[in-house]
Amino acid sequence: QSALTQPASVSGSPGQSITISCTGTLSDVGTYNLVSWYQQHPGKAPKLIIYEGSQRPSGVSNRFSASKSGNSASLTISGLQAEDEADYYCCSYSGRDTNIFGGGTRVTVL
Amino acid sequence: EVQLVQSGAEERKPGESLKISCEASGYSFTNYWIAWVRQMPGKGLEWMGLVQPGEAETRYSPSFQGQVTISADKSIRTAYLQWSSLKASDSAIYYCARAHSSWYQDSWGQGTLVTVSS
Numbered sequence: 001q002s003a004l005t006q007p008a009s010v011s012g013s014p015g016q017s018i019t020i021s022c023t024g025t026l027s028d029v030g031t032y033n034l035v036s037w038y039q040q041h042p043g044k045a046p047k048l049i050i051y052e053g054s055q056r057p058s059g060v061s062n063r064f065s066a067s068k069s070g071n072s073a074s075l076t077i078s079g080l081q082a083e084d085e086a087d088y089y090c091c092s093y094s095g096r097d098t099n100i101f102g103g104g105t106r107v108t109v110l
Numbered sequence: 111e112v113q114l115v116q117s118g119a120e121e122r123k124p125g126e127s128l129k130i131s132c133e134a135s136g137y138s139f140t141n142y143w144i145a146w147v148r149q150m151p152g153k154g155l156e157w158m159g160l161v162q163p164g165e166a167e168t169r170y171s172p173s174f175q176g177q178v179t180i181s182a183d184k185s186i187r188t189a190y191l192q193w194s195s196l197k198a199s200d201s202a203i204y205y206c207a208r209a210h211s212s213w214y215q216d217s218w219g220q221g222t223l224v225t226v227s228s
Contacts, residue, residue, distance in 0.1 A: 001172050036215070037215070038215075046218055046223055048217075051210070051214040052214065089155050097172075098159075098171040102154070104154035104155065
């Protein structure tokens with residue numbers, strides 16, 4: 001069971017939009033629309049920002065959006081802000097009552 | 111307000127045992143699973159497994175099956191992660207999180223740092 005594949009880093013200027021990809025297989029992302037995304041600032045616990053593929057929890061900015069196509073999911077952050085600088089992780093149900101995380105993406109605001 | 115409060119940092123020697131805890135409040139403890147997630151120093155998140163406190167059912171990632179034991183005591187609203195024989199490679203921050211039936215974790219504990227060193 002290998003981790004989902006994410007780019008190690010993505011950067012953008014304030015106000016720009018960036019997209020983080022999350023590539024899995026037919027055993028996880030490709031079969032189940034159960035991808036969630038987490039934001040983690042240094043030294044802090046992860047925070048849920050997207051669940052069930054594209055749903056935002058209450059209180060999460062609508063600048064965060066997500067989608068899925070085939071074996072890949074993606075997270076878009078629009079109107080990039082300094083506070084968005086953090087690590088982002090995708091996570092997918094992978095069958096047999098287990099989840100699997102992506103390797104994580106460091107977002108840098110230039 | 112949903113809260114998960116984890117036990118404090120631990121230092122152990124290789125071969126020793128350890129049990130860390132995660133106390134839940136602010137919701138019906140037996141209606142949700144509790145998941146455990148590992149984060150090794152400078153590395154990403156790894157999903158370890160979870161427990162359903164009401165039924166005491168557990169599920170494990172293949173990577174962690176047989177390496178740790180996850181349990182819960184619903185009478186005190188607490189979930190546990192334990193090792194019978196620690197290795198240096200178990201050094202990490204361990205997070206507990208409330209998990210939904212659609213397999214996402216919406217509330218997280220503050221993390222417990224486990225250091226295993228001779």
